[in-house]
Amino acid sequence: MRLSIFWRLVLTYLVIIAVMTGVNVYALLQIRTLAGLNTEVGSHHHPEIDSAKRLLTSLYEQVQSEKKYVAVPAATFLEHFDTESKDFQQALQGLLTREASEPEVRLLKEVEQLHQSHLALFQTQVAEPGGHPLESAATYDARRDTLVGKIASSLQQYIGLHESRIAVGVNESHASSVHAESVTRNLVLVALLFGLGMAAVASYNILRPLRRLQATIQEMGQGNFRATLDGQAPRELRELGDTVKWMGTRLQQLDDIKSEFLAHVSHELRTPMASIQEGTHLLLDEIPGPLTQDQRTTLRIMSDSSRRLMYLISTILDLSKMESGMMEYRFVPTDLRRVADISVNKIRLLADAKQVQLVIEAPVERHWVRADSTRIEQVLDNLLSNALKYSPEGAVVKLQMVPRREEGLLFVNVTDSGPGIPVEEVPHIFERFYQGRTKTRHVSVGSGLGLALAKKVVEAHGGRIWVESEVGKGTTVRFILCLTKPGMLT
Numbered sequence: 001m002r003l004s005i006f007w008r009l010v011l012t013y014l015v016i017i018a019v020m021t022g023v024n025v026y027a028l029l030q031i032r033t034l035a036g037l038n039t040e041v042g043s044h045h046h047p048e049i050d051s052a053k054r055l056l057t058s059l060y061e062q063v064q065s066e067k068k069y070v071a072v073p074a075a076t077f078l079e080h081f082d083t084e085s086k087d088f089q090q091a092l093q094g095l096l097t098r099e100a101s102e103p104e105v106r107l108l109k110e111v112e113q114l115h116q117s118h119l120a121l122f123q124t125q126v127a128e129p130g131g132h133p134l135e136s137a138a139t140y141d142a143r144r145d146t147l148v149g150k151i152a153s154s155l156q157q158y159i160g161l162h163e164s165r166i167a168v169g170v171n172e173s174h175a176s177s178v179h180a181e182s183v184t185r186n187l188v189l190v191a192l193l194f195g196l197g198m199a200a201v202a203s204y205n206i207l208r209p210l211r212r213l214q215a216t217i218q219e220m221g222q223g224n225f226r227a228t229l230d231g232q233a234p235r236e237l238r239e240l241g242d243t244v245k246w247m248g249t250r251l252q253q254l255d256d257i258k259s260e261f262l263a264h265v266s267h268e269l270r271t272p273m274a275s276i277q278e279g280t281h282l283l284l285d286e287i288p289g290p291l292t293q294d295q296r297t298t299l300r301i302m303s304d305s306s307r308r309l310m311y312l313i314s315t316i317l318d319l320s321k322m323e324s325g326m327m328e329y330r331f332v333p334t335d336l337r338r339v340a341d342i343s344v345n346k347i348r349l350l351a352d353a354k355q356v357q358l359v360i361e362a363p364v365e366r367h368w369v370r371a372d373s374t375r376i377e378q379v380l381d382n383l384l385s386n387a388l389k390y391s392p393e394g395a396v397v398k399l400q401m402v403p404r405r406e407e408g409l410l411f412v413n414v415t416d417s418g419p420g421i422p423v424e425e426v427p428h429i430f431e432r433f434y435q436g437r438t439k440t441r442h443v444s445v446g447s448g449l450g451l452a453l454a455k456k457v458v459e460a461h462g463g464r465i466w467v468e469s470e471v472g473k474g475t476t477v478r479f480i481l482c483l484t485k486p487g488m489l490t
Contacts, residue, residue, distance in 0.1 A: 006236075012202040016195040023187045030180035045162045045169070048104075051095050052159045055111070056152060058088045063148055066122055070137070073126070085119060107158045111151050118147040209237040213244060220248050260320075273313065277306040315449045318378075319432065322456040329372040329460060333486050336369050336376070336410065337362050340399055343380035347388055355393045358384075362401040369410055369481040375457045376481075382450035383414040383477050390418030390475070408483050415476040421469040429467060430455040454479070 062084045069077035092115070096108050125140050280303045282288065284296065291299070318327065337360075344358050351358050369376075380399075387397045395417040402411040421429060428434050432452040458465040458479045465479035 008202055008205060012198050015198055016191075019191045019194055023184065023191050026187060027180070027184050030176070030184070033176060033180075045166045048095065048099070049159050049162045049166075051091060052155050052162075055088060055091055055095075056155050058084055058091065059115075059148060059151055059155075062088065063144070066144070069126070070140075078126075081122075085115075088115065101161075104158055104161055107154045107161070111154045111158070114147055114151045114154065118144065118151070121147065206237075209241075213237060213241055216241070216244060216248075220244070220251065273306055273310050277303065277310060280306060312449070315453055319449060319453055319456065322453070322460065327460070329375060331370050331372055331461075333368045333484050334371040334373045334376065335366050336371070336401060336412070336481070337366060339371075339373050339377050340380060340401070343377055343384055344399065346381060347384055351388055351397070354388065354391075356388055356391050357396045359396055359398045360400075361398060363403060367401065367403050367410055368484050368486050370484045371461055371481060372457075376461070379454040379457050379479070380412075380414075382454050386450060387414050387416035387418070387475075387477075391416045392418070403483060405483065410481050410483050411478060412481065413476055413478045415474060417474045420471040420473055421467065421475055422471055426467055426469060430465070451477075 062081055065077050065081040065084060068074075069081060089112075092108060092112055096105065096112070099105050099108060121140075121143055280299055283291065284299050284303065340360060340362070344360060348358060384397065384399065391397055397417075398413070398415040400411075400413040400415070402413070403409075404411065430451050432449060434452075454477075455465050458481075461481055463480045463482070465477065467475060467477050469475040
């Protein structure tokens with residue numbers, strides 16, 4: 001089942017959205033991971049470090065109160081020491097409650113034991129009856145300083161562990177952010193390329209049938225109403241193609257009716273026109289009786305008009321036969337130079353009257369082509385007549401034949417020095433009854449059938465005909481025929 005254009009676009013957009021959503025989800029997960037690392041650093045390690053530093057401050061304040069009391073045994077100093085000791089123990093217990101890592105817990109336990117030893121030492125020193133200490137001041141200070149130094153060292157180690165964990169967390173966070181940035185950038189690039197690829201595929205699957213449909217319509221515009229849209233296409237374009245095909249069928253029917261009508265009318269006109277032409281010739285020959293000069297002039301005008309009309313009728317009949325496939329050709333090896341000489345001689349008097357020089361450029365040796373000489377002569381008559389008609393006085397009309405034996409082809413060119421054909425009109429000049437929009441002074445407008453007939457004849461010979469023109473510099477009509485050998489059909 002072929003998907004419609006709507007569903008193709010919908011599926012393409014959904015795939016692109018899914019890919020971009022996946023990239024965004026990955027980026028969000030990485031951001032959440034980084035946020036977790038930052039939260040751990042901000043909510044755990046920094047508060048513990050601050051608490052440990054407060055413990056150090058409290059420890060040094062205890063030592064100061066202790067020294068004051070030992071020096072001056074005042075109750076105020078003892079109260080300060082007791083308060084600071086209790087605050088120290090409460091803060092230490094808070095740390096122990098929040099801490100879950102074994103090295104940190106071990107250090108805090110060690111601080112707790114050392115602090116208890118410090119308290120016991122102080123109490124022993126100051127609780128002796130009579131107020132005389134058991135130890136000398138120097139010994140007591142040394143033992144106290146040792147305990148305080150160990151407590152401070154353990155707290156510093158505790159702070160160092162948390163700071164190292166912070167450094168590790170920062171490094172991990174940085175490495176994770178760099179990795180996430182790299183992966184996200186690559187994913188975005190891949191998603192972009194994938195999206196462009198999907199869009200290109202969708203566009204190609206839509207534009208390719210449209211181009212085929214455009215080519216089909218162009219063929220119909222050139223007269224091939226039987227052209228059809230081949231290949232697979234979305235449903236909407238298939239329906240449009242069916243409509244175009246139906247239109248082509250209707251146009252073909254109308255064209256067949258027109259061709260049949262023209263053929264019928266031309267055939268019906270041929271007999272009475274032949275009678276009129278024959279009667280005019282009899283009158284010009286003065287068989288019924290003598291003519292005055294005015295009568296003879298009138299009859300000559302009638303004879304020329306009837307001859308042109310007979311030529312037009314014959315051309316229409318020939319075109320009708322060619323289009324219906326009923327035209328019969330006698331393909332024999334033909335000396336194209338001889339046929340060209342005949343066509344040139346037909347218009348030589350007209351060329352002399354217009355002071356136009358006729359030039360034939362052809363190799364000395366004869367070149368034989370597979371052709372129906374009568375029809376090829378008809379092609380050359382039309383091309384030379386057009387070239388002569390559009391060439392100004394004193395110009396040159398050139399008929400050139402260029403053989404290419406390695407390709408087995410003979411190129412024939414008819415060149416004039418006329419006004420040329422605009423670029424936009426060149427594709428239409430082989431259409432029936434097409435006369436162009438560019439008008440030339442003193443040039444009578446033709447029927448527009450000569451080039452159409454020439455195209456049919458050349459293509460029936462397996463050749464090709466085309467036009468090269470430049471406005472203001474002239475026109476060259478070129479066609480190709482296949483070379484052959486005398487007495488041999490190919």
